Amino acid sequence: MQSYEYYAPRSLPEALEYLAENTGNCRIIAGGTDLIPALRKEDIHPAHLLNILEIVEARGISETGETVRIGAITTFNDLADSELIRKEFPLLAEMALLVGGPQTRNRGTIGGNISSAAPAADGLPVLLSLDAELELSSRRGKRSLPLNEAITKAWTPAWDDDEMITAIKVNKLPPGTRTKFYKLARRKALARSRMTISLILRSGSGGEIEELRFVPGSVMPVPRRMEEVEKLLTGKVPTDELLDRAARAVGEEMVKVTGIRWSTGYKKPVLGNLFRIVLRQLITAG
Amino acid sequence: MKKRGVGYGSMFYGLGYGFSRTDIASATLALNQDGSIIARSGEVEYGQGSDTVFCQIIAEELGVDYIAIKLITADTDVTPDSGPTSASRLTFVGGNAFIKVSRSLKKLLHGVAEEILGENDLVFREGMVFSRSDPEKSISFKKLAGEAYARGVPAVVTEWYNNTTHDVDPETGQGDAYATYCWATQMAEVEVDTETGKVEVLRIVAVTDVGKALNPLNCEAQIEGGVAQGLGYALEEEIKEEGGYVKTETLGEYMIPTSLDVPPIEVHLLEVAEPKGPYGAKGVGEPALIPTPPAVLNAVRDALGLRIHKLPANLENVYQLIHGEEAGN
Amino acid sequence: MKAARKVIMVKVQVKTILKMTVNGEPVEVAVDPTWTLLRVIREELGLTGTKEGCGIGDCGACTVLMEGKPVNSCLVLALQAEGKEVRTVEGLGTEENLDPLQESFIKYGAVQCGFCTPGMLISARALLDKNPHPTTEEIKVAISGNLCRCTGYVKIIQAIQQAAQQG
Numbered sequence: 066m067q068s069y070e071y072y073a074p075r076s077l078p079e080a081l082e083y084l085a086e087n088t089g090n091c092r093i094i095a096g097g098t099d100l101i102p103a104l105r106k107e108d109i110h111p112a113h114l115l116n117i118l119e120i121v122e123a124r125g126i127s128e129t130g131e132t133v134r135i136g137a138i139t140t141f142n143d144l145a146d147s148e149l150i151r152k153e154f155p156l157l158a159e160m161a162l163l164v165g166g167p168q169t170r171n172r173g174t175i176g177g178n179i180s181s182a183a184p185a186a187d188g189l190p191v192l193l194s195l196d197a198e199l200e201l202s203s204r205r206g207k208r209s210l211p212l213n214e215a216i217t218k219a220w221t222p223a224w225d226d227d228e229m230i231t232a233i234k235v236n237k238l239p240p241g242t243r244t245k246f247y248k249l250a251r252r253k254a255l256a257r258s259r260m261t262i263s264l265i266l267r268s269g270s271g272g273e274i275e276e277l278r279f280v281p282g283s284v285m286p287v288p289r290r291m292e293e294v295e296k297l298l299t300g301k302v303p304t305d306e307l308l309d310r311a312a313r314a315v316g317e318e319m320v321k322v323t324g325i326r327w328s329t330g331y332k333k334p335v336l337g338n339l340f341r342i343v344l345r346q347l348i349t350a351g
Numbered sequence: 352m353k354k355r356g357v358g359y360g361s362m363f364y365g366l367g368y369g370f371s372r373t374d375i376a377s378a379t380l381a382l383n384q385d386g387s388i389i390a391r392s393g394e395v396e397y398g399q400g401s402d403t404v405f406c407q408i409i410a411e412e413l414g415v416d417y418i419a420i421k422l423i424t425a426d427t428d429v430t431p432d433s434g435p436t437s438a439s440r441l442t443f444v445g446g447n448a449f450i451k452v453s454r455s456l457k458k459l460l461h462g463v464a465e466e467i468l469g470e471n472d473l474v475f476r477e478g479m480v481f482s483r484s485d486p487e488k489s490i491s492f493k494k495l496a497g498e499a500y501a502r503g504v505p506a507v508v509t510e511w512y513n514n515t516t517h518d519v520d521p522e523t524g525q526g527d528a529y530a531t532y533c534w535a536t537q538m539a540e541v542e543v544d545t546e547t548g549k550v551e552v553l554r555i556v557a558v559t560d561v562g563k564a565l566n567p568l569n570c571e572a573q574i575e576g577g578v579a580q581g582l583g584y585a586l587e588e589e590i591k592e593e594g595g596y597v598k599t600e601t602l603g604e605y606m607i608p609t610s611l612d613v614p615p616i617e618v619h620l621l622e623v624a625e626p627k628g629p630y631g632a633k634g635v636g637e638p639a640l641i642p643t644p645p646a647v648l649n650a651v652r653d654a655l656g657l658r659i660h661k662l663p664a665n666l667e668n669v670y671q672l673i674h675g676e677e678a679g680n
Numbered sequence: 681m682k683a684a685r686k687v688i689m690v691k692v693q694v695k696t697i698l699k700m701t702v703n704g705e706p707v708e709v710a711v712d713p714t715w716t717l718l719r720v721i722r723e724e725l726g727l728t729g730t731k732e733g734c735g736i737g738d739c740g741a742c743t744v745l746m747e748g749k750p751v752n753s754c755l756v757l758a759l760q761a762e763g764k765e766v767r768t769v770e771g772l773g774t775e776e777n778l779d780p781l782q783e784s785f786i787k788y789g790a791v792q793c794g795f796c797t798p799g800m801l802i803s804a805r806a807l808l809d810k811n812p813h814p815t816t817e818e819i820k821v822a823i824s825g826n827l828c829r830c831t832g833y834v835k836i837i838q839a840i841q842q843a844a845q846q847g
Contacts, residue, residue, distance in 0.1 A: 071696070071713035071759050072685060097755050101716065102736040114713070116760055142749075166609075166825025167803065169737055171749040172756070249547060251587055251665060253611035254824035255603065255738060259666065331548075331667045334674070338546035398793030398830050568789040572835055576792065579832030602738035602827065610820045610833040 067104050073116035077202060077231065080120055085204040087113040088227045094118075095138050096172035098165070099181050122202075123176070123231050126150060131237045134200070137176025137230040141165075144175060153237050156244035156263055160191045163248045166255045176230040182216045182287075185257050189216060190282035191246060192233060193290060194263040199224070200232040209234070219286035242267040242276070243350060247343045249335070258283045260336055262343045272302045279340065281315070284332055285322045293318055294340075303348060311344075312337035352545045355553075358649025360642035361536040365529030366634045367440040371518035374440065374530075375511050376448040377431035380409065380456045382506035386493030388413070388420045393433030394445045395425040399636060400569035401441040405449050407565055408629060412453035413460075414475035415492055431509060439636035442565065443531065444514045446629035452510035459506065463499045464490060531625050533633050535559040537578070537642035541650040548670030550586055550651055555643065556617040562625035562633030571618045574639040578616050581643020583607045589663050700761045702727070703771030711758040718742045718753035720761075721768060729769040729798045733827070740826035743799035744768050750806040750825075769798035772805060781805060784843035785836070792830035799826045804840045813844055 074080045084091055091113035094100050103109050117123055117138060124136040126147050133153060135144070144150050144161035151158045164170055164178075164187055178188035179199070189212070197212045201224050210224060212233075217223050224230075238244070245264045250256035261282030267275045277295045280288050294314050301307060316333035323329065368374040378392040390409060396402040402422050410417035423430060433445055457475060465471050467490055470482035481489035490498070499506055519526035538556040543549070555578050564570045587606045591598040599605040624631030644662075651669070652658045661668045695710040702725060709724045718735075721727050721744065730753060733741030737755040744753045745767040773779035781804050784790070791797050800823055807814055807822035814822070819840050820833070828836065 067714045069713060070685070071757070073759065073762065094757065094760075097757060097760070098737055101755050101757065104714070105735060114757075116757070118760060165737075166740065167806075167822060168740055168743055168750050168752045168825045169755070171746075171751050249549070249666070252606050252609055254609040254821075255827070256606065257603070328667075331670055335547050335666075335670065342546065398791070400792070568835075572789045572792060572831060575832035575834040576828075576830045577832075580829065601736060602734045603736070607827060607829060608832075609825075609827065610823045610837065613832050613834070616832060616834055 067107070067110065069111050069114045071114045071116065073119050075119045075121065077120050077122040080115060080117060080229070081202060081204045081227075083113070083115055084229060085227045087115075091115055091226075093180070093229055095174040095177045096140065096169075098169050098173040099177060099183075117176075117229065120231075128153075128237075133235050133237065135175060135233045135235065137232055138174045139176075141170040141173050141175070141178075142167075145170070154195060154235060154244065156246035156265070157191050157195070157235075159246040160187050160248070160261075160263075163187070163246075175233060179212070179216070179233070180222055180230060182218070182220050182222050184219050184286050184288075185283045187248070187258055187261055187282060190261055190263045190280040190288040192235070193288055194244075194265050194278045194280040195235045195238075196278075198234045199230050200234060201228045202231040203228040207231075213289060216287055238265065239267060239276075243347050245343050245347050247339060249339060260284055260332065260339060262339050264340075264343050264347055266344070266347045268348070273300060274298050274303060275300075279315075279344075281319065281336055281340070284319050284336055291315060291318050303344070308341050308344065312341040315340045354543050354545060354654040355541065356543070356650040356652065356654025357538065357540050358646050358651070358653050359536060359538050360645030360647075360649060361534075362638065362641045362645075363532045363534045364439065364638045364641060365532050366443050367438050367514045367516075367530055368434075369516055369529035371516060374434060374438075374444060374514040374516070376433040376440075376444040376514070377509060377511040378405070378433070378445070378448040378452040379431055379507065379509040380452050382456060382460075382496050382499070384497050384500035386415070386419070386491075386496040388415065390420055390422045390449075391426075391430045392422075392424050392445060392448070393427070393430045394441050395436040397436070399441070399573060400566060401436070401445060403569060404442055404446060404565050408446055408449040409453050411630075412450060412457055412475070413492065414477055414479065416478060431511070439533065439634035439638060440514070441636075442632050442634045443625075443628055444512055446565070446632060447512040447514070447627075448510060450629050451512055452508055455508045455510055456506065459504055459508070460495055460499060463502060463504055464495055467495075467498060530627055531562070531633055533560060533562075533635065533638040534621075535638045535642050537581075537646040539643070539646035539650040541647060541654055543651060543654045543669065545655075545673050548666040548668070548673065550647070550664055550669055552582060552586075552614045552647060552650075554615050554617070555582075555646070556619070557639075557642070558619045558621055559635060559638055560621040560623050560633070561635050562628045563622050563631035564620045565630060565632050567620060570620055570635050573635050574618050575616050577637075577639020577641075578643050579608050579613045581640040582613065582647065584640070585644035585647040585662065586664050589665070696759060698758055698762055700763065701765045703767055713757070713759055715758045716754050717744070717746075717756040717758050717761050717766070720758040721753060721766070727768050727770050731795055731798060733795065738827075739796075740799045740803070741796055743802045743826060745802055745806055748806065748809065750803045752825075767802070769801055772801055779805065780846055781808070781840065781843045784839040784846070788835050788839040788842060790831065790835040790839040796826055796828040796830075800828070800836055804843070807840070808844055814840075816841065819844075 092111040123138045141161040141164045247262040249260045263280040265278040269275045315337040381389040406417045406420045468488045472483045540553040542551045698711045731741040733739035737752040742753045
């Protein structure tokens with residue numbers, strides 16, 4: 066049986082005050098797509114529930130110079146519909162369109178997705194590839210935290226209990242940069258990702274890779290850029306032989322983190338295959 | 352690499368319980384004096400359209416508007432036992448019971464109409480009862496019902512249809528286990544991605560012999576649904592259990608096809624009349640889905656030159672099939 | 681500015697008055713903060729057209745429109761609907777005056793057991809309100825969050841196409 070006090074403030078200061086007063090006992094609810102099933106399963110028993118969907122300061126997508134600010138309660142459909150996101154960070158819009166189904170995309174938020182710190186949360190690998198930063202707010206003030214420092218352990222955000230994400234900040238990519246998100250899943254909607262690929266590529270005039278950022282998703286407890294693979298390819302012209310070598314390196318990098326598991330026999334080669342397929346698509350699209 | 356293949360699956364399926372197992376259906380019709388009809392039967396309508404077909408049969412036999420029939424089904428307080436709703440038996444066994452009971456009521460009313468019209472070869476059509484040789488000699492069905500009531504003719508009739516067959520020879524296994532069989536073949540076209548193990552079904556064509564499609568729209572609908580179910584069975588649906596506990600407890604874990612997972616389905620209804628069936632009809636419930644998995648799996652075999660023996664043919668199992676034991680899991 | 685609501689926690693959960701608009705009518709109902717919108721719609725308002733298929737957002741049978749957008753009402757806390765406009769299948773049409781989608785679903789055989797139907801109609805209505813002439817692919821995406829086991833989606837998609845063409 067659940068029993069909590071519910072509070073839905075309209076302003077950020079009220080929310081932060083409530084969070085500070087009830088630290089450790091309070092769960093934040095936004096779209097509820099993760100939280101409500103958890104409440105129903107009795108996995109958690111918060112004494113306080115803070116609904117942040119009415120907080121004006123956590124809404125909206127805006128740009129200031131080179132930085133785009135995405136409010137924490139931006140839904141996946143908001144992301145997919147946003148011209149700014151589609152233009153500046155296509156892979157973010159691509160990811161957003163593939164999460165769950167239309168109904169969950171109208172409720173699930175990017176802040177909630179990050180906060181889950183779930184190995185299969187699709188927002189994380191995409192935003193990590195974009196070097197995103199979190200804007201964290203508390204009664205004590207506001208601070209920025211790079212996303213790769215904010216999530217260091219599966220299911221456990223590294224920020225404090227009295228803090229909440231108010232926005233995600235992403236810097237625009239240099240001109241000529243192409244991006245792609247790919248999701249492998251068991252069916253075409255309402256499916257958790259089996260594996261995802263987040264790729265950002267910029268090539269020089271001679272076809273050599275100037276910049277490559279690659280984050281695989283749903284294959285490690287905490288997603289991160291595969292810098293070893295990126296280094297293998299940066300500065301080079303991607304020949305078939307090099308791509309094959311890189312694909313193998315992808316699998317090996319994954320296993321270095323995860324060790325051998327029941328799914329490794331499948332994931333190790335297929336992750337490399339997907340990396341190679343998506344990178345080739347990006348190269349030829351240019 | 353993507354490899355394409357085409358495969359076929361064929362089946363025949365016995366309708367009803369067969370093998371001398373009890374297989375009966377009952378139906379009651381009660382005619383009200385205003386010409387409306389209350390029908391009662393034990394079958395369960397859960398969306399497959401049996402109520403629709405039963406009303407169509409009554410309407411066809413008695414020439415009444417199908418909307419004017421009030422049908423009560425599956426209420427054990429008031430409906431006669433018609434056996435379980437399974438074995439794709441409702442149209443065939445239930446339908447035959449409805450034809451029988453409709454004809455019994457018709458016979459009673461025919462007698463009354465004969466007295467009134469002085470003719471003995473009568474047609475029941477479009478709410479009227481009239482002489483075949485002299486159509487001017489007619490009475491409306493509604494009026495006839497009132498007349499029957501006035502003359503004290505009991506207008507409540509119950510009939511049953513016994514579909515129980517003989518058993519096969521216990522020694523040789525030979526004989527007619529079932530009263531009738533439904534036949535179907537489906538074709539599947541697939542594309543297999545050898546780098547991920549993903550099977551994409553591009554197209555399904557389903558040809559099903561239903562004897563007679565009493566309601567073609569509903570027959571198609573049943574087959575389309577069955578094909579989707581067959582796709583899920585072949586490619587993705589899996590109940591996982593561990594130590595006696597079901598691990599795939601939710602609709603998020605036990606995955607059935609979504610609208611984006613079902614390819615174009617072409618349905619052809621073949622009508623080879625079954626003499627024992629109501630107007631030649633057989634059934635289509637389960638036959639809808641049975642040929643789909645073999646068609647899809649045969650198409651996968653055609654694409655890869657390898658036959659999968661481990662279902663479902665999902666990402667891991669297909670990848671393992673292609674790349675060997677260490678791959679997959 | 682709303683003051684923080686402080687409640688003395690006792691064993692009995694205190695109910696809160698929820699005010700929202702349902703099918704165009706203002707509604708006030710006392711709810712337990714743990715209730716979902718689905719529960720309120722069905723149990724408190726008696727609008728049982730909306731179905732509970734799974735309760736955890738995996739099937740779409742509970743789909744309603746909230747501020748014009750299709751959502752799983754099992755994943756909305758009742759109190760999160762405060763001040764919002766909600767539309768259920770009862771708000772699409774009446775028996776005397778069916779929504780063109782409802783007529784189309786009947787005409788094209790898109791209803792079998794009917795359990796997914798209210799959710800499908802809501803998702804389809806949301807689609808046609810935003811995009812009156814959708815492609816087949818857009819229709820499929822619009823209903824991709826609504827599971828159906830009976831129809832294979834074929835006649836549902838056809839019915840939506842026909843309703844779009846009609847008007």
